Amino acid sequence: MTEAPRRGGGRRTRLYALTDGRTTAPHASLTMDTTVTAAVPPDAYDGLPSEWQAVLSLCMPPNGRAVAEIAARMHMRLTPTILLLGELEDRGLVRHRSPLEEAETTNVHLLMRIRDNLARI
Amino acid sequence: MPGYDTSAQDVAPVKILVAGGFGVGKTTLVETISEIEPLRTEERLTAAGVGVDDLEGIESKTVTTVAMDFGRITLTDAGVVLYLFGTPGQERFWFMWDDLLNGALGAIVLVDTRRLDRSFPAVDFFESRGLPFVVGANCFHGEQLYSPEEIRSALHLRNPDTPVLMLDARTRTDVRSALLALLDMLIAKAAAVERV
Ligand SMILES: Nc1nc2c(ncn2[C@@H]2O[C@H](COP(=O)(O)OP(=O)(O)OP(=O)(O)O)[C@@H](O)[C@H]2O)c(=O)[nH]1
Numbered sequence: 037m038t039e040a041p042r043r044g045g046g047r048r049t050r051l052y053a054l055t056d057g058r059t060t061a062p063h064a065s066l067t068m069d070t071t072v073t074a075a076v077p078p079d080a081y082d083g084l085p086s087e088w089q090a091v092l093s094l095c096m097p098p099n100g101r102a103v104a105e106i107a108a109r110m111h112m113r114l115t116p117t118i119l120l121l122g123e124l125e126d127r128g129l130v131r132h133r134s135p136l137e138e139a140e141t142t143n144v145h146l147l148m149r150i151r152d153n154l155a156r157i
Numbered sequence: 158m159p160g161y162d163t164s165a166q167d168v169a170p171v172k173i174l175v176a177g178g179f180g181v182g183k184t185t186l187v188e189t190i191s192e193i194e195p196l197r198t199e200e201r202l203t204a205a206g207v208g209v210d211d212l213e214g215i216e217s218k219t220v221t222t223v224a225m226d227f228g229r230i231t232l233t234d235a236g237v238v239l240y241l242f243g244t245p246g247q248e249r250f251w252f253m254w255d256d257l258l259n260g261a262l263g264a265i266v267l268v269d270t271r272r273l274d275r276s277f278p279a280v281d282f283f284e285s286r287g288l289p290f291v292v293g294a295n296c297f298h299g300e301q302l303y304s305p306e307e308i309r310s311a312l313h314l315r316n317p318d319t320p321v322l323m324l325d326a327r328t329r330t331d332v333r334s335a336l337l338a339l340l341d342m343l344i345a346k347a348a349a350v351e352r353v
């Protein structure tokens with residue numbers, strides 16, 4: 037296998053096509069397992085594109101939704117969803133919570149709490 | 158209005174992968190344990206060509222849409238939401254996909270003992286990347302014909318302590334047991350590191 041691209045060349049090509057020539061850098065902080073939450077209440081949605089409103093109503097606080105879940109429910113692929121969410125975040129309409137990092141996910145106390153909670157579901 | 162301010166920290170996302178060969182029960186497993194109806198997330202991946210074309214120096218590109226299963230389990234007391242990703246069956250594409258692996262707690266590798274070879278790529282992949290995993294032997298024919306030891310040795314698992322569990326991906330308690338076995342493994346690993 038020749039150089040496995042981290043962010044495939046095809047994806048970049050497609051992004052370029054999708055955004056109509058606009059070279060928006062992909063939002064590196066938004067991954068499929070990032071949780072996105074609306075930062076504004078529904079009465080602030082007036083005048084926003086209907087696609088944005090649909091996304092915002094999907095990710096209401098307190099729980100928000102995973103990027104992967106928003107993509108699935110919007111019937112969009114992951115990369116265009118990330119672009120869209122990045123734009124919403126730039127405008128202050130959503131905020132995100134990144135997945136825990138390795139230093140945290142290898143914390144024995146956190147793992148035990150997860151285990152105990154899983155045992156009761 | 159509460160909840161819309163930036164101070165609300167909610168629950169922290171964590172991720173577990175469900176992998177294994179074609180038709181081994183990945184979607185079923187995610188469906189069984191998820192608190193929401195199963196969802197499919199799609200992404201388009203490009204693979205650089207390998208094979209005959211290379212002999213002529215022609216680079217071919219294959220563009221494929223891959224679909225992942227998505228499920229979640231909110232663990233309020235633990236302060237986390239556990240996202241489950243059922244990885245696509247076409248391993249040759251998810252091999253190239255680091256985003257799937259980054260930040261994952263660990264994985265469940267499903268195997269069908271009638272077609273063990275189909276799950277070799279998943280085992281190799283997680284072993285080479287150092288992602289902890291447990292093996293779930295999906296008992297399609299009701300009774301499992303092989304013992305965990307036989308499955309372990311047939312898979313040539315690098316870590317001889319890797320848990321191998323018999324399960325039915327349609328049964329909630331079985332799936333939960335597999336997740337608990339994975340967590341036990343992660344806890345033991347983290348405790349060992351802490352003691353050093
Ligand atoms: N008897 C039995 N059947 C199962 C079990 N798990 C899954 N199945 C069935 O096996 C078939 C394939 O299961 P899926 O969950 O779709 O497998 P998959 O790994 O997602 O398949 P692909 O995504 O196509 O690779 C389905 O018809 C399931 O109902 C199991 O534990 N026991």
Ligand SMILES: [Mg+2]
Nearest residue numbers: 183184185226
């Ligand atoms: Mg499937």
